[in-house]
Amino acid sequence: VLSFCKEQRITLLIARCLSTELKTAQQMEKDGFILMDTLMYYVRSLIEPIPMDEGIATVRKYSFKDTEKIKAVATQAFRGYRGHYHADERLPKHLCDETYADWAYQSCINPAFADSIIVAEHEGEIKGFLTLKIRPPLLGEGILFGVSPETQGLGIGRSLMIFALRWFQEQGLNQMLISTQIVNLASQKIWTRLGFEISHAYYTFHRWFD
Numbered sequence: 001v002l003s004f005c006k007e008q009r010i011t012l013l014i015a016r017c018l019s020t021e022l023k024t025a026q027q028m029e030k031d032g033f034i035l036m037d038t039l040m041y042y043v044r045s046l047i048e049p050i051p052m053d054e055g056i057a058t059v060r061k062y063s064f065k066d067t068e069k070i071k072a073v074a075t076q077a078f079r080g081y082r083g084h085y086h087a088d089e090r091l092p093k094h095l096c097d098e099t100y101a102d103w104a105y106q107s108c109i110n111p112a113f114a115d116s117i118i119v120a121e122h123e124g125e126i127k128g129f130l131t132l133k134i135r136p137p138l139l140g141e142g143i144l145f146g147v148s149p150e151t152q153g154l155g156i157g158r159s160l161m162i163f164a165l166r167w168f169q170e171q172g173l174n175q176m177l178i179s180t181q182i183v184n185l186a187s188q189k190i191w192t193r194l195g196f197e198i199s200h201a202y203y204t205f206h207r208w209f210d
Helices: 002-007 022-030 064-077 093-109 156-170 185-193
Strands: 012-018 034-045 058-061 116-122 125-135 139-147 175-181 197-208
Touching (some): 012 022, 022 034, 022 197, 034 185, 064 093, 064 139, 093 139, 125 156, 139 156, 156 175, 156 185, 175 185
Parallel strands (some): 139 175
Antiparallel strands (some): 034 175, 034 197, 058 116, 116 125, 125 139
């Protein structure tokens, strides 16, 4: 991979390594890779009972008219987010913010990004969203998950997760997988209270070639 990047004049390589592969991670550091974050993966069985949603938000499936509102929520929710983009001092912070907003936008218009999107409304406005992807044969994954800062702590994230669990269950899947940065404790608390368990973790490295 390093040879390919040099031959093709790649400027930045982003690579992940399982946290259990310490020798590989150490070798990557010797080869100039810099650790940027740790990504925690959680999994939950869809065979187990799913809790009732008693939250304040109305959760529903996305429609195309929601696209710009979802992008706006992502812009707010991921501003300064402590992920691997923002951790890299060489990447402009405003472009890191735009990466997540564009990811949300692409999820709305490009089927390759998401198989379904759900939104949470509060007081008539979209305040949260979650993009979903089916991984054959029987796994569903929550991909991008965001809640507007002013409504965080009101249970909107929990409502989105419960809806996602039920949607994946309706598709005949067996498990749901979701991930976040190790420092995002709020989301991890929501997931564990809903029956998710830690599955595995990845280190994210950046390697610059200039």
